Amino acid sequence: MSNPIQAEKEYREYLEQGRLMLLRDNESGKCMFYPRVVAPGTGSTDLEWVEASGKGTVYSVTTVRQRPPSPGYNVSLIDLEEGPRMMARVEGLAPDDVKIGQKVTARFIQEDDVALVVFDPV
Amino acid sequence: MDNFPRAKTAVVGAATFGLGEAHGYSSIEMAAHAGVEALKMAGLRTSDVDALFICLPFDAMSGISLAEYYGIHPKLTDNNRTGGSSSVSQMEHAALALEAGICDVALITYGSNQRSATGKLQTPVGLGGVESVYKPRNPVSSYALAAHRHMHEFGTTREQLAQVALSARQWAKLNPEAFEQGDLTLDDVLSSRMVSDPLTVRDCCLITDGAGAMVMTRADKARDICKNPAYLLGAAAATTHMSISSMPDLTRTAAIESGARAYAQAGVRAADIDVLSLYDAFTINVLLFLEDLGFCAKGEGGAFVSDGRIAPGGQLPVNTNGGGLSCCHPGQYGMFANIEAIRQVMGLADKRQISDVNLALAHTNGGNLSSQATAIFGSSSTV
Numbered sequence A: 001m002s003n004p005i006q007a008e009k010e011y012r013e014y015l016e017q018g019r020l021m022l023l024r025d026n027e028s029g030k031c032m033f034y035p036r037v038v039a040p041g042t043g044s045t046d047l048e049w050v051e052a053s054g055k056g057t058v059y060s061v062t063t064v065r066q067r068p069p070s071p072g073y074n075v076s077l078i079d080l081e082e083g084p085r086m087m088a089r090v091e092g093l094a095p096d097d098v099k100i101g102q103k104v105t106a107r108f109i110q111e112d113d114v115a116l117v118v119f120d121p122v
Numbered sequence B: 001m002d003n004f005p006r007a008k009t010a011v012v013g014a015a016t017f018g019l020g021e022a023h024g025y026s027s028i029e030m031a032a033h034a035g036v037e038a039l040k041m042a043g044l045r046t047s048d049v050d051a052l053f054i055c056l057p058f059d060a061m062s063g064i065s066l067a068e069y070y071g072i073h074p075k076l077t078d079n080n081r082t083g084g085s086s087s088v089s090q091m092e093h094a095a096l097a098l099e100a101g102i103c104d105v106a107l108i109t110y111g112s113n114q115r116s117a118t119g120k121l122q123t124p125v126g127l128g129g130v131e132s133v134y135k136p137r138n139p140v141s142s143y144a145l146a147a148h149r150h151m152h153e154f155g156t157t158r159e160q161l162a163q164v165a166l167s168a169r170q171w172a173k174l175n176p177e178a179f180e181q182g183d184l185t186l187d188d189v190l191s192s193r194m195v196s197d198p199l200t201v202r203d204c205c206l207i208t209d210g211a212g213a214m215v216m217t218r219a220d221k222a223r224d225i226c227k228n229p230a231y232l233l234g235a236a237a238a239t240t241h242m243s244i245s246s247m248p249d250l251t252r253t254a255a256i257e258s259g260a261r262a263y264a265q266a267g268v269r270a271a272d273i274d275v276l277s278l279y280d281a282f283t284i285n286v287l288l289f290l291e292d293l294g295f296c297a298k299g300e301g302g303a304f305v306s307d308g309r310i311a312p313g314g315q316l317p318v319n320t321n322g323g324g325l326s327c328c329h330p331g332q333y334g335m336f337a338n339i340e341a342i343r344q345v346m347g348l349a350d351k352r353q354i355s356d357v358n359l360a361l362a363h364t365n366g367g368n369l370s371s372q373a374t375a376i377f378g379s380s381s382t383v
Helices: A007-016 B028-041 B063-068 B083-099 B140-154 B158-172 B186-191 B220-226 B255-265 B283-292 B332-347
Strands: A021-023 A046-051 A053-062 A071-079 A085-088 A103-111 A114-121 B009-020 B051-054 B076-078 B106-111 B195-196 B209-218 B230-239 B275-278 B359-366 B370-377
Touching: A007 A021, A007 A114, A053 B140, A053 B195, A071 B140, A085 A114, B009 B083, B009 B220, B009 B332, B028 B063, B028 B106, B028 B140, B028 B209, B051 B063, B051 B083, B063 B076, B076 B083, B083 B106, B083 B209, B083 B230, B083 B332, B083 B359, B083 B370, B106 B332, B140 B195, B140 B283, B158 B186, B158 B283, B209 B220, B209 B332, B230 B255, B230 B332, B255 B283, B255 B359, B255 B370, B275 B283, B275 B332, B283 B359, B332 B359, B332 B370
Parallel strands: B051 B076, B051 B106, B275 B359
Antiparallel strands: A021 A046, A053 A071, A053 A103, A071 A085, A103 A114, B009 B209, B009 B230, B106 B209, B230 B370, B359 B370
């Protein structure tokens, strides 16, 4: 096998470049998240990186409360346009105003020296 | 339909130790105490044990550790790591090993000193970096995401979720072992500190110490050493994901699958069950499991638990010990869900005893709604 995929390392490297990349299983045509070296469900290894559009919809939402005066913050599950679901944070709205069904789009930031994708309301 | 050995094995001893606070005890000491008490109930000693099933919070080889601790040389040791569902899976595997003649006396035990040692929920579960960077306060946030989705799809309300906590507290008041005995009102639940919306601290299980143990033998021996054995009629597990972002549908758990298989093994239906133990790490769990195990239709769990239906005096007794919400939650509550169901079948539940219990179901949950395992116990009349 030539160049077996290093899913986690390559994903992080793309993210550092400000790109949200998904692994697509060429057998089923389905994208997965998180990136794995085999496609979940099928075991296919015929995988290819594709760039996500960054468009998504909030599937579920919670506000993680902190001890005051630290503010609560959002944690959401985002259904990406390409199919897979990921955990992320929606910014640009008060945490309590992030609702299920909200359309969002990806933005790339650095937080604690880690490249991160967050989402803004559309 | 599989070939699970229905009623070929039974629980002949079940005991708890140190529920609430057990200052000064290590986790293995607590598990060892509970194990010896469960064995005593069956007139057995540690030297009779030839299969050992355990799971200690931070001992990846705890099966071997407890064998050394007891000074026994079991034929089989097991250290199942499916979180809160581990004890049901261990009963399932013990039943198979007993039936195959690989062992004769299986001891399943668990202990955790998490409250007195750290004051925090001890969970060795690591989440992949793709979630932890967003700092969900797990496990609460994962269950909160499921709760919000249930509210969105079915109109479930925070008041309905709170009914689960109120019912649990009413049961706890009948159980001297329960850690929380104080009055609890709807307003208390709704106005208590929000942890991860929509779940307040009163929608979340307790953080306590506690140990529990069960002894299993083949049915022929069980009848000789126990007046009312709790026969294991079915036990099945299923899993759909580890982290909540990989759960296919946040309102449908793998209990649908584990429950269906356990019912088929036992040859019974939801309507036949007399008393239920449902792993209530959070109030939302009880709604999900009532639906997924067929006690009400999908989405109707909120309405189902209203009007005291699962409280003392209600039509369907659920978590008669007070559950993880009001009795105890030492990290993995599954053992205690089983023990309460077993006590109900054995007729040992004192003031909270349900009359004429022939069938009890214990459903347990591990991870972030990840691993689901269902056990069905029966009295001698069901064999």
